[in-house]
Amino acid sequence: MIAHLTHWGAFVASTDGESLTSVRPWPGDPDPTPLIDNVASAQHHSARISQPHVRRGWLEHGPGTPGRGRDTYVPVSWETVLDLLAEELRRVYRDHGPDAVYGSSYGWASAGRFHHAQSQLHRFLNTLGGYVRHVGSYSLGTAHTFLPHVIGDAIWLMDRSTSHEVLADQTELIVAFGGISPKNSVTSPGGVTRHNTRSWVSAARANGCRFVSVSPLRDDTPAEAQAEWLAPRPGTDAAAQLALAFVLDQEGLADKEFLDRYTVGFDRFADYLRGVTDGVPKTPEWAEPITGLPATRLRELARQMAASRTLVTVSWSMQRIQHGEQPMWLGIVLAAMLGQFGLPGGGFGFGYGSVGGVGRPMRSHSVPVLPQGVNGSEQFIPVARIADMLLNPGAEYDFNGERRRYPDIKLVYWAGGNPFHHHQDLARLREAFDRTDTVVVHDPFWSATTRHADIVIPSTMSIERDDFGAGQGDTRFLPMPALTAPHGSARDDYDTFTELAGRLDVAKEFTEGRTSGEWLRHLYQEWQDRTTELGHDYPGFDSFMTGDGIELPVLDAKQVSLADFRADPDAHPLRTPSGRIEIHSETIAGFGYQDCQGHPMWREPDEWLGSPRAADFPFHLVANQPKARLHSQLDIGAHSASTKIDGREPVRMHPADAEAAGLTAGSIVRLHNEHGSCLAGLVLSEDVRRGVLQLSTGAWYDPDPRDPSFCRGGNPNVLTTDRPSSQLSQACTGQHALVAIEAFAGPLPPSGVHHPPVDR
Numbered sequence: 001m002i003a004h005l006t007h008w009g010a011f012v013a014s015t016d017g018e019s020l021t022s023v024r025p026w027p028g029d030p031d032p033t034p035l036i037d038n039v040a041s042a043q044h045h046s047a048r049i050s051q052p053h054v055r056r057g058w059l060e061h062g063p064g065t066p067g068r069g070r071d072t073y074v075p076v077s078w079e080t081v082l083d084l085l086a087e088e089l090r091r092v093y094r095d096h097g098p099d100a101v102y103g104s105s106y107g108w109a110s111a112g113r114f115h116h117a118q119s120q121l122h123r124f125l126n127t128l129g130g131y132v133r134h135v136g137s138y139s140l141g142t143a144h145t146f147l148p149h150v151i152g153d154a155i156w157l158m159d160r161s162t163s164h165e166v167l168a169d170q171t172e173l174i175v176a177f178g179g180i181s182p183k184n185s186v187t188s189p190g191g192v193t194r195h196n197t198r199s200w201v202s203a204a205r206a207n208g209c210r211f212v213s214v215s216p217l218r219d220d221t222p223a224e225a226q227a228e229w230l231a232p233r234p235g236t237d238a239a240a241q242l243a244l245a246f247v248l249d250q251e252g253l254a255d256k257e258f259l260d261r262y263t264v265g266f267d268r269f270a271d272y273l274r275g276v277t278d279g280v281p282k283t284p285e286w287a288e289p290i291t292g293l294p295a296t297r298l299r300e301l302a303r304q305m306a307a308s309r310t311l312v313t314v315s316w317s318m319q320r321i322q323h324g325e326q327p328m329w330l331g332i333v334l335a336a337m338l339g340q341f342g343l344p345g346g347g348f349g350f351g352y353g354s355v356g357g358v359g360r361p362m363r364s365h366s367v368p369v370l371p372q373g374v375n376g377s378e379q380f381i382p383v384a385r386i387a388d389m390l391l392n393p394g395a396e397y398d399f400n401g402e403r404r405r406y407p408d409i410k411l412v413y414w415a416g417g418n419p420f421h422h423h424q425d426l427a428r429l430r431e432a433f434d435r436t437d438t439v440v441v442h443d444p445f446w447s448a449t450t451r452h453a454d455i456v457i458p459s460t461m462s463i464e465r466d467d468f469g470a471g472q473g474d475t476r477f478l479p480m481p482a483l484t485a486p487h488g489s490a491r492d493d494y495d496t497f498t499e500l501a502g503r504l505d506v507a508k509e510f511t512e513g514r515t516s517g518e519w520l521r522h523l524y525q526e527w528q529d530r531t532t533e534l535g536h537d538y539p540g541f542d543s544f545m546t547g548d549g550i551e552l553p554v555l556d557a558k559q560v561s562l563a564d565f566r567a568d569p570d571a572h573p574l575r576t577p578s579g580r581i582e583i584h585s586e587t588i589a590g591f592g593y594q595d596c597q598g599h600p601m602w603r604e605p606d607e608w609l610g611s612p613r614a615a616d617f618p619f620h621l622v623a624n625q626p627k628a629r630l631h632s633q634l635d636i637g638a639h640s641a642s643t644k645i646d647g648r649e650p651v652r653m654h655p656a657d658a659e660a661a662g663l664t665a666g667s668i669v670r671l672h673n674e675h676g677s678c679l680a681g682l683v684l685s686e687d688v689r690r691g692v693l694q695l696s697t698g699a700w701y702d703p704d705p706r707d708p709s710f711c712r713g714g715n716p717n718v719l720t721t722d723r724p725s726s727q728l729s730q731a732c733t734g735q736h737a738l739v740a741i742e743a744f745a746g747p748l749p750p751s752g753v754h755h756p757p758v759d760r
């Protein structure tokens with residue numbers, strides 16, 4: 001039995017050299033996840049890519065030939081594809097330079113530090129002169145840009161989250177906007193070895209902590225929490241938070257000393273809260289018709305929050321919407337008014353439950369990574385502006401106080417990500433992809449993005465190569481020796497880049513003379529030298545690779561967020577312009593944006609049930625992360641496939657809504673709006689708020705051959721809008737869309753994504 005690490009957990013497997021013959025949870029995992037069952041069943045699926053391919057139109061007519069997503073593919077040899085690709089890279093770098101290459105390659109790829117596909121690609125493109133990069137992420141795009149203005153960098157803040165142990169011990173009330181999701185915390189970038197969400201939540205509950213889960217879905221917080229479920233209309237949390245703040249202010253429950261010493265700008269905000277600036281006091285009675293939450297309950301909750309050791313926590317989903325700054329900002333303001341920042345178990349949390357790492361104490365040292373080199377291009381875009389960039393080269397846009405211009409991209413290069421999974425309004429993304437000369441994709445699978453590529457490079461899966469890895473915030477550093485041979489002629493991304501680098505005369509720069517095996521040994525050795533200096537005694541590389549991993553020490557198991565800031569805000573200022581929590585931000589106010597102003601406020605989004613569009617599209621779709629897989633990864637795997645209805649992604653709906661619409665459980669339905677439509681299998685559940693539909697992301701985009709805006713498999717991104725969170729953040733808002741739903745009458749169309757798009 002050999003251990004292996006995935007983003008969603010570690011497992012041990014038996015193997016016959018070609019396939020995994022059995023997969024079991026890693027013995028150290030107290031609460032393993034069925035997601036590990038997706039791996040073995042996907043490895044040799046017909047949707048795996050077994051050799052390089054080139055899109056027919058591109059092969060026959062050259063770069064710039066449209067037809068991506070509609071053409072078939074021609075299988076070619078490795079020699080042929082590497083020669084073609086090297087020649088095309090030479091042409092583009094020679095004629096257009098690195099500012100014409102979009103190589104940012106957003107995506108999660110696989111666990112394992114050395115073979116991390118995006119790092120490999122970045123290192124390779126840097127040897128050629130560089131590439132247009134992205135800033136931010138789909139996960140945290142709004143937070144990355146916005147939080148530094150008001151409290152500090154998002155990752156910095158989350159690394160310092162109060163530990164689960166302290167919450168379980170000290171917290172009396174957890175008010176969780178967006179819940180503390182047991183389905184999301186099974187994953188973390190790089191992996192989670194010991195799943196602990198249900199256990200720390202149970203411990204807190206046993207200790208008397210009460211949970212209030214504010215969310216359209218009851219199961220966004222584990223059953224163990226026995227949470228009170230408050231289900232606002234999606235997208236209206238800011239109004240509920242304002243009402244809570246109003247009561248704290250009105251009833252003298254706000255901690256004035258804390259506000260004076262640790263924050264700036266409360267007075268400006270208070271004028272808005274009290275209605276001085278706009279004549280509208282943000283009372284619970286004001287919030288009730290917006291949110292659908294009873295005013296009496298909001299008033300009482302505010303009092304309970306003031307009377308308890310209270311954690312206000314906000315999930316990442318809350319900022320993946322239009323005006324996503326506001327609920328994060330108001331979560332911080334509420335916690336500041338309660339005055340419990342830096343106290344054990346109190347204050348503000350961001351992302352508890354969103355990934356498994358939040359709330360794990362910081363490790364005392366990091367794990368090895370591949371150096372990426374230096375990027376010769378200064379160009380970047382906020383990550384979710386990809387379609388805008390490809391459709392509008394040279395156009396101007398706002399971002400975080402700057403007026404920027406989109407570059408003119410000739411070549412798009414992806415390894416380890418799936419934009420036709422992660423981006424919004426996929427029919428528009430297809431148009432955007434058709435504007436470039438060349439699209440290159442490395443992937444183990446015929447993913448939706450591979451099916452929009454010109455040059456298709458088959459990659460190994462992580463089980464097919466030697467590596468090592470540790471998840472963000474996880475304390476187990478595991479060896480990941482190869483479990484099987486590669487599928488077909490698939491190659492490690494590193495080996496593909498090595499071959500290309502040879503053809504482009506940068507072999508020495510890219511490889512530094514090392515094979516992948518030699519890199520692993522080298523990176524480990526460097527790490528061991530560094531940690532030895534710090535006084536640790538870890539095994540040598542060979543014993544590490546045959547052992548069961550290293551337990552990494554943490555700095556402080558009883559970590560408390562911003563305790564140092566509370567102790568001495570002058571000695572430990574926040575990394576904000578004022579060094580304090582900014583309830584009013586002069587910086588943001590100075591940008592002069594309409595859609596994100598100097599202090600938090602309630603702003604009506606375009607996608608919400610209060611919009612006039614709800615007359616035509618009466619359901620609020622929550623397009624959240626999938627429970628049965630990570631994003632689009634291994635959607636064909638056994639566990640993910642077992643959740644489908646007639647091969648379509650499940651959509652959840654309240655039984656009373658279904659009855660009113662004449663829809664029956666287990667039937668195939670069609671969701672639609674102005675952008676597109678998709679099929680899904682109907683699941684009825686009282687865990688869903690009335691007026692809400694939940695269709696998770698990640699079903700493989702399976703466009704109807706005549707209509708790319710119709711997805712036969714149930715990908716919600718044919719329905720979402722490619723609208724930024726704000727001029728400030730320009731982030732992804734894929735979480736929400738207004739839709740209509742109806743029974744699907746026609747014969748079920750076949751799936752188009754389970755077989756290679758190759759001429760037969």
Ligand SMILES: Nc1nc2c(c(=O)[nH]1)N[C@H]1C(S)=C(S)[C@@H](COP(=O)(O)OP(=O)(O)OC[C@H]3O[C@@H](n4cnc5c(=O)[nH]c(N)nc54)[C@H](O)[C@@H]3O)O[C@H]1N2
Nearest residue numbers: 107108109110117138139416417418422442631632633734
């Ligand atoms: N509507 C809506 N859309 C969303 C979201 C939402 O909330 N709502 N959430 C967004 C978020 S937060 C995220 S992070 C994104 C996720 O978007 P992505 O990270 O792009 O999604 P993945 O499915 O993880 O894509 C990873 C790809 O890498 C491939 N891969 C795995 N290992 C390797 C490897 O070793 N080498 C190579 N070359 N390829 C490999 C996989 O097969 C897969 O195709 O989606 C976003 N999209």
Ligand SMILES: Nc1nc2c(c(=O)[nH]1)N[C@H]1C(S)=C(S)[C@@H](COP(=O)(O)OP(=O)(O)OC[C@H]3O[C@@H](n4cnc5c(=O)[nH]c(N)nc54)[C@H](O)[C@@H]3O)O[C@H]1N2
Nearest residue numbers: 139178184214215217234235315316317354624625630631
């Ligand atoms: N199993 C699994 N786990 C994952 C992932 C995965 O693909 N699969 N992806 C990982 C990644 S990349 C990321 S970024 C994180 C994302 O972590 P999150 O962004 O926190 O995850 P989501 O599932 O998108 O959203 C969490 C919940 O927020 C609720 N919600 C949506 N809109 C609203 C609203 O307006 N108000 C309130 N109060 N609640 C709302 C939804 O009911 C949803 O279930 O998850 C990670 N974890």
Ligand SMILES: [Mo]
Nearest residue numbers: 137138139140
């Ligand atoms: Mo994400």
